[in-house]
Amino acid sequence: MTPPLLSARGLELRFGRIAALDGVDLDIWPGEVVAIVGESGSGKTTLLRVLSGLMPPDAGEVVFDGQDVLGMSEAARRRLMRTDWGFVHQNPRDGLRMGVSAGGNIGERLMAVGARHYGGIRAQASEWLARVEIDPSRIDALPRTFSGGMQQRLQIARTLVTHPRLVFMDEPTGGLDVSVQARLLDLIRALVAELGLAVLLVTHDIAAARLLAHRILVMRHGRVVEQGLTDRVLDDPQHPYTQLLVASVLAA
Amino acid sequence: MTAPESGYNFAYLDESTKRMIRRAILKGVAIPGHQVPFGSREMPLPYGWGTGGIQVTASILGPADVLKVIDQGADDTTNAVSIRAFFRRVAGVATTERTAEATVIQTRHRIPERPLTENQILVYQVPMPEPLFRLEARVAETRRMHALADYGLMHVRLYEDVARHGRIATSYNYPVMVNGRYLMSPSPIPAFDNPKMHRMPALQLFGAGREKRIYAVPPWTEVRSLDFDDHPFRPIRAPQSCALCGSQESYLDEVLTDDRGGRIFVCSDTDWCAERQAAREAAE
Numbered sequence: 001m002t003p004p005l006l007s008a009r010g011l012e013l014r015f016g017r018i019a020a021l022d023g024v025d026l027d028i029w030p031g032e033v034v035a036i037v038g039e040s041g042s043g044k045t046t047l048l049r050v051l052s053g054l055m056p057p058d059a060g061e062v063v064f065d066g067q068d069v070l071g072m073s074e075a076a077r078r079r080l081m082r083t084d085w086g087f088v089h090q091n092p093r094d095g096l097r098m099g100v101s102a103g104g105n106i107g108e109r110l111m112a113v114g115a116r117h118y119g120g121i122r123a124q125a126s127e128w129l130a131r132v133e134i135d136p137s138r139i140d141a142l143p144r145t146f147s148g149g150m151q152q153r154l155q156i157a158r159t160l161v162t163h164p165r166l167v168f169m170d171e172p173t174g175g176l177d178v179s180v181q182a183r184l185l186d187l188i189r190a191l192v193a194e195l196g197l198a199v200l201l202v203t204h205d206i207a208a209a210r211l212l213a214h215r216i217l218v219m220r221h222g223r224v225v226e227q228g229l230t231d232r233v234l235d236d237p238q239h240p241y242t243q244l245l246v247a248s249v250l251a252a
Numbered sequence: 253m254t255a256p257e258s259g260y261n262f263a264y265l266d267e268s269t270k271r272m273i274r275r276a277i278l279k280g281v282a283i284p285g286h287q288v289p290f291g292s293r294e295m296p297l298p299y300g301w302g303t304g305g306i307q308v309t310a311s312i313l314g315p316a317d318v319l320k321v322i323d324q325g326a327d328d329t330t331n332a333v334s335i336r337a338f339f340r341r342v343a344g345v346a347t348t349e350r351t352a353e354a355t356v357i358q359t360r361h362r363i364p365e366r367p368l369t370e371n372q373i374l375v376y377q378v379p380m381p382e383p384l385f386r387l388e389a390r391v392a393e394t395r396r397m398h399a400l401a402d403y404g405l406m407h408v409r410l411y412e413d414v415a416r417h418g419r420i421a422t423s424y425n426y427p428v429m430v431n432g433r434y435l436m437s438p439s440p441i442p443a444f445d446n447p448k449m450h451r452m453p454a455l456q457l458f459g460a461g462r463e464k465r466i467y468a469v470p471p472w473t474e475v476r477s478l479d480f481d482d483h484p485f486r487p488i489r490a491p492q493s494c495a496l497c498g499s500q501e502s503y504l505d506e507v508l509t510d511d512r513g514g515r516i517f518v519c520s521d522t523d524w525c526a527e528r529q530a531a532r533e534a535a536e
Contacts, residue, residue: 101412108408111411112405120482140415
């Protein structure tokens with residue numbers, strides 16, 4: 001069996017008396033989509049931040065492709081962040097440069113890794129706009145003239161343009177209306193399958209998790225209370241908290 | 253010529269301040285293009301008039317030096333005249349308007365047309381030393397970007413220029429890469445002057461008084477203007493020739509001559525222009 005792409009062991013992090021992470025273990029294999037679900041305050045986003053090296057934990061280790069993420073220099077971590085990793089924020093304003101055109105936003109990662117051919121950068125940007133279903137003729141428009149769903153798709157294009165191997169997504173469908181959410185989920189599912197990405201998806205939306213994820217981790221009070229294949233966890237929840245979570249989803 | 257004022261230390265600044273500034277300069281020379289913080293002093297002229305340049309000049313000036321000061325290429329503008337007079341009075345050094353005769357040249361917004369030599373030092377007045385200013389608002393973040401040589405953002409700006417204007421429209425303060433490592437603001441010189449910085453025989457020192465930074469380009473250092481492979485850097489120059497000396501290579505100023513739309517183009521480097529006119533008259 002191939003070794004996991006990202007592997008975390010014994011992560012602990014306390015904010016004062018609150019345990020945000022309490023002995024979390026996690027493995028992600030190449031090409032796998034893992035969802036972390038749980039209510040607000042259960043430590044989902046903290047876990048994402050710790051795994052991506054944005055926040056140091058009190059204890060534990062994170063290994064990406066044989067490299068110790070927590071021990072690496074900031075230069076190495078930044079290089080990882082703009083090559084092998086991607087981060088999709090809940091609010092596209094956090095992930096986009098609002099004063100820079102759509103093409104410039106997509107090109108930034110390319111230029112950061114050394115692309116110096118304007119025509120080539122532009123061709124890739126317009127190809128990626130088409131892939132995320134934005135009209136390539138809007139390549140020079142500013143993101144602020146885009147709708148919320150388009151901004152989110154632009155953020156995804158900007159993140160995926162350098163073909164990362166692992167993408168962290170923090171509530172990518174949060175704040176969007178239902179029909180836009182559905183299209184975005186479709187798009188993410190298609191891109192993930194096409195590019196063979198590994199994705200770590202944080203969401204409180206069980207339906208989004210069912211649609212996208214191969215595996216699910218359920219978090220509560222900083223602990224992983226249940227994990228397994230998506231259909232198993234959602235159709236046959238074992239832990240009382242998971243049962244509550246699944247039962248509280250509104251059926252349309 | 254006025255006699256040197258008594259009561260001032262040589263070149264106005266006290267010796268320990270000069271020593272502090274010289275340390276910053278040495279550090280800057282050791283790390284080409286890196287901005288070194290220094291304890292900028294109050295000078296008897298307002299910020300934006302060359303407080304950084306004047307402090308650097310004061311620290312490197314010796315009694316035998318010959319000082320030239322230019323402002324937008326001209327020797328006869330207020331700032332240039334005043335700073336020359338200042339150093340005549342507080343240091344008693346000789347001043348000149350001839351580029352060839354000067355050992356120290358303090359400049360605002362231009363590099364002289366005449367190629368400089370290894371025996372000369374060019375001191376720039378810098379309003380904003382940070383090339384990433386306006387792209388990244390946080391100073392702590394820009395420092396980190398310099399430390400990690402993370403300069404993709406600067407290319408995003410050039411990309412935006414080409415996307416909007418069809419070419420790189422930055423015509424002054426054009427960002428350069430020094431010695432293949434540090435991104436540097438060349439101070440607001442026209443992009444036309446950028447190629448002169450590359451492997452210049454003279455030492456180039458940059459002083460920013462308000463921002464309290466000194467940086468340097470040692471002689472013969474590689475200075476590259478950023479560009480794209482398919483949109484290479486182009487120095488921009490008005491296509492006319494100088495109305496006074498006829499130069500077709502020098503950087504030109506457009507000057508209004510009357511209120512009926514009359515205008516002429518003349519060399520911005522007054523010394524260069526005057527020398528060419530004198531040479532032409534001598535030939536005739």
